[in-house]
Amino acid sequence: YSVGSHAANAMHAVRPDFEIRPLIYGLPDYAAENFVCTDLGYNRGRPLFATVGSFERRKGHDIFCKAIRLLPPEVREKASFLFVGQAADKEMMDSVRALTADYPENVYYCKRLTRDEIKSLMEQCTGLVCASRDDPMPTFVTEGLIFGKPSIVSEHTGTAGLISEGRNGFVYHNDDPQQLAVLLEYAIEHPEELASMRTECRKMYEQYYSKEAFEQTLRAAVEDLTAKK
Numbered sequence: 001y002s003v004g005s006h007a008a009n010a011m012h013a014v015r016p017d018f019e020i021r022p023l024i025y026g027l028p029d030y031a032a033e034n035f036v037c038t039d040l041g042y043n044r045g046r047p048l049f050a051t052v053g054s055f056e057r058r059k060g061h062d063i064f065c066k067a068i069r070l071l072p073p074e075v076r077e078k079a080s081f082l083f084v085g086q087a088a089d090k091e092m093m094d095s096v097r098a099l100t101a102d103y104p105e106n107v108y109y110c111k112r113l114t115r116d117e118i119k120s121l122m123e124q125c126t127g128l129v130c131a132s133r134d135d136p137m138p139t140f141v142t143e144g145l146i147f148g149k150p151s152i153v154s155e156h157t158g159t160a161g162l163i164s165e166g167r168n169g170f171v172y173h174n175d176d177p178q179q180l181a182v183l184l185e186y187a188i189e190h191p192e193e194l195a196s197m198r199t200e201c202r203k204m205y206e207q208y209y210s211k212e213a214f215e216q217t218l219r220a221a222v223e224d225l226t227a228k229k
Helices: 005-014 061-070 090-102 115-124 139-146 177-189 191-195 198-209 211-227
Strands: 048-052 080-084 107-110 127-130 151-154 169-172
Touching: 048 115, 048 177, 061 080, 061 090, 061 177, 080 090, 090 107, 115 139, 127 139, 127 177, 139 151, 139 198, 151 177, 169 177, 177 191, 198 211
Parallel strands: 048 080, 048 127, 080 107, 127 151, 151 169
Antiparallel strands: none
16 A cells, blocks of 8 residues: 555556555544634735745755746745745755845745644645655645645655646646746736635545545455455
8 A cells, every 4th residue: 555646656666566555644624623823924915835844855945946936026026935844954945045035025934833823824825835856645735735725746746646737736747947937927826716726625635635535445445455364
């Protein structure tokens, strides 16, 4: 079993004959929980795009930074961008620090958010960006789906295998910051279209990532394994 197609493809690269079935984690419905909703103040009346996770090369923060720099100035000024995470890699952190220094009015860095603040971020952001070079199934993207928020993700994520392009998210390829910039520009210029994806994003969460979906998949897996004995 694997957490998604990305992990399964990695295994098939070395063991092509392996039968691998999906077993995706389940997350609670955070949107239905009572939490202290905090105005984090990052959007400043603009569409807000965020990425969450430790700063390491496989997470691709440098790719996201390059994509932001590639945006036409008049487009970049229309949006806010937030990087959340601890600096585990100096090169990645330097990329973000340089970006926040060059565009202090709309690019922000935060080392850590509380759980309630993460939920507030998911509620307040326009969309999420996962530029990972290798990420079996990024949790923060799933948390965004709980709140009906679409993501722009790399093809090297497990999420990419579940996205219906333009309905509940977007996928770019080849770790190409130019491709990411094109999708970012579209998202910035069409925030109302991202908002209209809310229902499909929730459906994606409920179908693949809810605790009920996990229970059904796990139960079926156990029944299948015990039936073979």
